[in-house]
Amino acid sequence: MPSMTDTAKAFFDACETGKGWEVCRAYCRPDATFSAQAEPLTDVHMLQQYAEWMRGMLIVLPDGSYHVKSFAADNERNNVCVYAVFSASHTGPGGPVPPTGRKTDTDYVYVMEFDGGKIRHMTKIWHAGWAMRELGWAG
Known part of the structure; x- marks a missing residue:
């Protein structure tokens, strides 16, 4: 069985590169939940929904990329x-x-909670308003 950190790394990359639930599901419980205190994600409560939201965002923001600044596992x-x-830049259709x-260059944190070697819940910590203003989506 892959380690929690290996699973987290694989999920993070798949999600952040827009692979969608088709790929992300391998790292998650089927009923994995999601939460964020960010306006664009208020109606997103399942990790499957979030993975698909990210897939859609990479159509709108086709040059989207990420740079990991810190990665930490809490085994306890x-x-x-x-x-x-x-x-990313807003150059694609949609939005x-x-x-x-x-x-935009927007900071964020994923906190992935594990159960039985798979992600059971993820919280995204993100200042969405800042990113929306940078992209010209909000005043």
């Missing part, structure tokens, strides 16, 4: 935290407004 609490910066060409 069965979770992994990843702090990264997502960089709340026509393509703006504007760029």
